[in-house]
Amino acid sequence: MSRYLPLLGFALLVALFGFGIWWNTQHDPDEVPSPLIDKPAPAFDLPTLDDPAHRVTKASMLGKPYLLNVFASWCVACGEEHPVLMAEGPGLGVPLVGYNYKDKPEDARNWLRAHGNPYDMVIADFPGRTAIDFGVYGAPESFLVDAHGVIRYKHIGPFTPQSIRQELKPAIAALAREDR
Amino acid sequence: MRPYPRGGNALADGAPVPPPQTSRAKASPASRLLRGLLFCIGIGIGVVQAQAIEPLPFQNRAQEVRFQNLTRQLRCLVCQNENLADSNAELARDLRLIVFKLMQEGRSDDQIKQYLVARYSNFVLYDPPLEPGTLLLWFGPPLMLLAGAGVVLVAVRRRRQADAALEPPIDNGDDW
Numbered sequence: 090m091s092r093y094l095p096l097l098g099f100a101l102l103v104a105l106f107g108f109g110i111w112w113n114t115q116h117d118p119d120e121v122p123s124p125l126i127d128k129p130a131p132a133f134d135l136p137t138l139d140d141p142a143h144r145v146t147k148a149s150m151l152g153k154p155y156l157l158n159v160f161a162s163w164c165v166a167c168g169e170e171h172p173v174l175m176a177e178g179p180g181l182g183v184p185l186v187g188y189n190y191k192d193k194p195e196d197a198r199n200w201l202r203a204h205g206n207p208y209d210m211v212i213a214d215f216p217g218r219t220a221i222d223f224g225v226y227g228a229p230e231s232f233l234v235d236a237h238g239v240i241r242y243k244h245i246g247p248f249t250p251q252s253i254r255q256e257l258k259p260a261i262a263a264l265a266r267e268d269r
Numbered sequence: 270m271r272p273y274p275r276g277g278n279a280l281a282d283g284a285p286v287p288p289p290q291t292s293r294a295k296a297s298p299a300s301r302l303l304r305g306l307l308f309c310i311g312i313g314i315g316v317v318q319a320q321a322i323e324p325l326p327f328q329n330r331a332q333e334v335r336f337q338n339l340t341r342q343l344r345c346l347v348c349q350n351e352n353l354a355d356s357n358a359e360l361a362r363d364l365r366l367i368v369f370k371l372m373q374e375g376r377s378d379d380q381i382k383q384y385l386v387a388r389y390s391n392f393v394l395y396d397p398p399l400e401p402g403t404l405l406l407w408f409g410p411p412l413m414l415l416a417g418a419g420v421v422l423v424a425v426r427r428r429r430q431a432d433a434a435l436e437p438p439i440d441n442g443d444d445w
Contacts, residue, residue, distance in 0.1 A: 121346055124390040191359070217363055224388040226346035226360055
């Protein structure tokens with residue numbers, strides 16, 4: 090029996106490392122879990138991209154759920170996500186609010202003009218200070234905020250048709266069920 | 270092995286003609302070493318200064334030290350193997366400024382950490398707190414150590430029993 094002990098140890102190690110590899114394919118190790126899920130979204134007061142005089146606040150957005158999508162013209166992954174938002178945005182059932190992050194307004198406007206604008210509204214956070222309150226650490230990131238201003242779901246990284254179908258749409262459907 | 274001649278070194282050993290400036294040449298290895306050391310120290314100072322990536326108007330030296338200590342305990346979220354003190358990432362710079370500002374407002378280290386944890390979860394802490402999710406992290410290593418000790422103990426005891434059963438020790442007077 091004890092002859093097989095080293096083999097057993099080896100098999101256990103293989104199982105452990107195999108589990109590690111499997112775990113890392115299922116999870117993005119760079120993903121920081123947001124402590125803000127199911128907590129009220131931080132208060133914000135930001136101008137829109139098109140009209141700096143027009144300010145949007147958390148209070149002004151209450152009453153209807155919306156999807157806040159952090160993007161920037163300098164962000165490569167946002168370019169990957171963009172066609173997905175163009176295609177899926179209108180069918181989501183909630184307004185898509187762009188959150189332009191650390192971007193020069195003219196760069197952002199040019200980017201949206203060149204690629205198309207999937208957003209119902211775009212707010213701009215050039216200094217990125219409010220984004221820290223949201224726990225943003227990169228782009229793209231997306232927050233689903235409900236009618237009471239509570240963050241219900243966060244997606245880190247670009248949306249794909251698959252993640253929209255499997256994660257975002259069920260989360261939106263859950264909100265719609267609550268309201269009824 | 271032949272000892273090196275007094276006052277010489279391995280390289281000078283066997284050199285047919287001593288170089289003209291003998292006294293300088295003799296002092297040279299030491300002075301070269303000294304120069305090298307000074308150079309390294311100079312680089313070290315440069316690195317230390319480069320760590321303070323943006324000059325912040327600290328009230329005093331103690332506050333600066335506190336700031337450096339605190340930012341070294343916080344993780345940069347963009348490049349997750351770096352701390353806030355060392356990272357060049359833009360977000361890390363913004364977070365350093367926030368840490369600095371909170372410090373000026375008189376918040377304690379714990380309050381500042383709490384501020385960041387509320388936004389970025391315990392991920393920002395290099396020293397994770399003890400809570401249900403981190404029990405394995407905290408007690409895993411000592412448990413492994415105990416398990417290892419247990420295995421060794423059992424193995425040793427079993428071998429001793431086996432030895433005792435097979436051949437009772439014969440004392441024939443020899444040491445071996």
